[in-house]
Amino acid sequence: MTFAIKAYVGHTNQLLVTDGGNMTFAIKAYVGHTNQLLVTDGGNMTFAIKAYVGHTNQLLVTDGGNMTFAIKAYVGHTNQLLVADGGNMMFAIKSYVGHTNQLLVTDGGNMTFAIKAYVGHTNQLLVTDGGNIDVCNKGILDILINYYSLMVET
Numbered sequence: 208m209t210f211a212i213k214a215y216v217g218h219t220n221q222l223l224v225t226d227g228g229n230m231t232f233a234i235k236a237y238v239g240h241t242n243q244l245l246v247t248d249g250g251n252m253t254f255a256i257k258a259y260v261g262h263t264n265q266l267l268v269t270d271g272g273n274m275t276f277a278i279k280a281y282v283g284h285t286n287q288l289l290v291a292d293g294g295n296m297m298f299a300i301k302s303y304v305g306h307t308n309q310l311l312v313t314d315g316g317n318m319t320f321a322i323k324a325y326v327g328h329t330n331q332l333l334v335t336d337g338g339n340i341d342v343c344n345k346g347i348l349d350i351l352i353n354y355y356s357l358m359v360e361t
Contacts, residue, residue, distance in 0.1 A: 209233060216242060224250035240264060246272035254280060262286060268294035276302055290316030298324050312338035
């Protein structure tokens with residue numbers, strides 16, 4: 208399923224891509240708040256150019272699923288980003304992830320911030336059981352740990 212230009216996903220929805228399925232938002236995607244985006248079992252969800260994901264959403268990538276934010280992604284605040292069981296989430300070029308989010312990478316999951324990425328303050332970051340976060344080429348993670356900020360910059 209491909210949404211070519213200016214896709215709008217409102218509030219309180221569930222988008223599920225599974226069993227090798229593919230969902231592409233080509234140009235200007237807006238995902239409101241209180242949604243669940245689930246990519247699993249080899250499914251693929253791509254936000255190609257200019258993606259906006261509001262607040263209080265769940266972005267879940269598991270079991271070999273793949274979610275890609277290619278160019279200019281904005282993910283708001285109070286979201287949960289979970290990558291597990293061999294899933295992959297990629298923020299490629301010019302990405303911003305707001306504040307007070309949970310970033311959980313576990314069980315062989317991988318999250319990548321490639322070029323010009325910023326992850327805001329007061330986020331919770333948990334990498335466990337073979338999970339991996341890559342921060343490359345001008346990426347900044349500003350993470351609050353016990354009221355002290357840990358800045359990781361490349």
